[in-house]
Amino acid sequence: MTDCLFCRMVAGEIPADVVHETDRVLAFRDINPQAPTHVLVIPKEHHRNLGALAAADGELLADVARAAHAVAVQEGLVTDGGIEPGYRVVTNTGPQAGQSVDHLHLHVLGGRGLGWPPG
Numbered sequence: 001m002t003d004c005l006f007c008r009m010v011a012g013e014i015p016a017d018v019v020h021e022t023d024r025v026l027a028f029r030d031i032n033p034q035a036p037t038h039v040l041v042i043p044k045e046h047h048r049n050l051g052a053l054a055a056a057d058g059e060l061l062a063d064v065a066r067a068a069h070a071v072a073v074q075e076g077l078v079t080d081g082g083i084e085p086g087y088r089v090v091t092n093t094g095p096q097a098g099q100s101v102d103h104l105h106l107h108v109l110g111g112r113g114l115g116w117p118p119g
């Protein structure tokens with residue numbers, strides 16, 4: 001998808017501050033961070049949202065989830081196998097949730113206390 005921002009980042013056409021990469025997944029820092037750690041984890045293949053990816057390729061969805069946890073460990077948000085201090089994973093679907101890029105991405109947030117419920 002040449003008109004998709006995140007596909008263009010995967011293609012190297014737009015710079016990304018990459019923190020983790022596998023053959024199928026890319027993780028990079030959000031340009032407008034909402035917490036000390038704010039990383040976006042995406043499948044390199046274009047899928048428009050969580051439901052679309054879940055329907056199309058459950059193994060890739062699992063890869064994306066594993067990468068989100070690996071980023072949290074790498075960023076010191078938890079130890080591997082532990083839960084302290086903690087992190088949050090968010091994915092927005094649709095306009096009411098505030099989705100602004102139609103390429104599935106998990107937000108990995110941490111490094112401060114995170115309020116609940118979210119806004």
Ligand code: 5GP
Binds near residue numbers: 030091101
């Ligand atoms: P959404 O609003 O769809 O849940 O999340 C999209 C995220 O992409 C936002 O947090 C926004 O800051 C981030 N974003 C938008 N454009 C860019 C960009 O060019 N580079 C990076 N690294 N993040 C971006």
Ligand code: ZN
Binds near residue numbers: 006047
């Ligand atoms: Zn895309």
